[in-house]
C-alpha cells in the first residue's frame with residue numbers, strides 16, 4: 394500500500410463548501426468561518442476490539458460509525474456539521490481496498506449533510522486498527538445547547554428508541570436471544586449504523602435554553618452529566634422511556650441496556666415546560682420522534698432518579714467507562 398497514492402484516491406474531487414481555501418493537499422486545511430456563527434469542534438476515536446470487531450463489522454460499517462458518532466456530537470450541541478478530518482492507524486495486514494471502502498461509506502454519509510473531508514492523517518500500526526474522526530460544525534452565535542442549561546421544572550426528553558444498540562451488540566457478541574431475522578437486523582442496524590439526530594438538534598437550537606447530550610455511554614450517564622453541569626436533579630419514569638416493543642420480552646438484561654448500554658446516539662435533553670408542547674409539535678411535524686421521559690426537579694444536589702412501579706431509585710452515573718468496566 395502506498396500512503397500518497399491512498400491519499401490521492403480518497404481526496405474529494407469537489408467540495409460543497411466554498412469557505413474552504415485549502416482542503417487536502419497542504420500542511421493543514423484553511424477555511425473562512427461564517428459571520429454570526431460559532432464553530433463547534435469534536436473528536437472521537439474508535440479502536441478495534443473496543444468499539445468494533447473487524448471480524449464482525451465490514452470496513453464500510455466501521456467508517457460509517459466513526460463519522461456518525463462525531464456528527465452526533467455536533468447534533469448534541471444544536472449545530473450542523475460541515476467539515477471532517479480522518480486519522481487512521483492501519484495494521485500492516487489490511488488491504489487498501491478495505492480502507493477505500495471505509496472512505497467510500499464516510500463519503501456517502503457526509504454527502505447527506507453536504508460535509509467536506511478537509512484533511513487527516515495516515516499511519517501504520519503493529520497493533521489494532523484505530524480510526525479517529527474530527528468534525529467541525531457551526532451553530533448560530535449563542536444558540537449552542539449546553540449541558541448546563543437545565544432548570545427545575547423543565548421537561549426531560551429523548552429522541553428515540555433506547556437499548557436497541559446494546560441489544561445489537563449482544564447479538565453481535567454471540568448471544569442469539571432471538572431467531573426473528575427481522576429483529577436481529579433491526580438491533581444490529583441500531584448498533585452498527587446509528588443515525589445522528591442532526592434535524593432534532595437544529596430544532597432544539599431554535600428554542601431558548603435547551604440542554605442536550607447524545608447518548609454514547611448510556612442514558613443514566615448522559616442525564617447525570619446534564620444534572621452535574623446544571624446542578625439540578627432529574628426524575629425519569631420507566632414506563633415513559635421509548636424502547637422497541639419486543640425488547641422487554643426478549644432478554645432479562647433489557648432494562649440494563651436501556652439505562653446503561655449506550656451507543657443509542659439519540660439525544661437526551663431538557664426544555665422549559667412552557668415550550669414543551671410547541672417543541673413536541675414542531676418535532677412531530679418534521680418527522681423527529683420525541684418523548685417526554687420525566688422532569689427536572691429542584692435540588693441542591695445533582696442526582697438522577699428512576700421511577701419503576703412504586704420505587705424511586707437513584708440512577709448512578711454508570712454506563713460505558715473506558716477505565717472502569719463495571720457492567
Ligand SMILES: Nc1ncnc2c1ncn2[C@@H]1O[C@H](COP(=O)(O)OP(=O)(O)O)[C@@H](O)[C@H]1O
Pocket residue numbers: 437466609610
Ligand atoms: N484526552 C482528552 N484530552 C482533552 N480533552 C478530552 C479528552 N478526552 C475527552 N476530552 C473532553 O472531555 C469532554 C467529555 O468527553 P466525552 O465523554 O468523550 O464526550 P462525548 O461522550 O460527548 O464524546 C469533552 O469536552 C471532550 O472534548
Ligand SMILES: Cc1ncc(C[n+]2csc(CCOP(=O)(O)OP(=O)(O)O)c2C)c(N)n1
Pocket residue numbers: 437438442443444445446462562609610654655656713
Ligand atoms: C466490541 C465492542 N465491545 C463493546 C462495545 C460497547 N462500547 C464500546 S465504547 C462504548 C461507549 C461509547 O464510546 P466512547 O469512546 O465512550 O464514546 P464517547 O462517549 O466519547 O462518545 C460502548 C457502549 C462495542 N461497541 N464494541
Ligand SMILES: [Mg+2]
Pocket residue numbers: 436437
Ligand atoms: Mg468522546
Ligand SMILES: [Mg+2]
Pocket residue numbers: 465466469606607608609
Ligand atoms: Mg457526546
Ligand SMILES: [Mg+2]
Pocket residue numbers: 609610713
Ligand atoms: Mg464515552
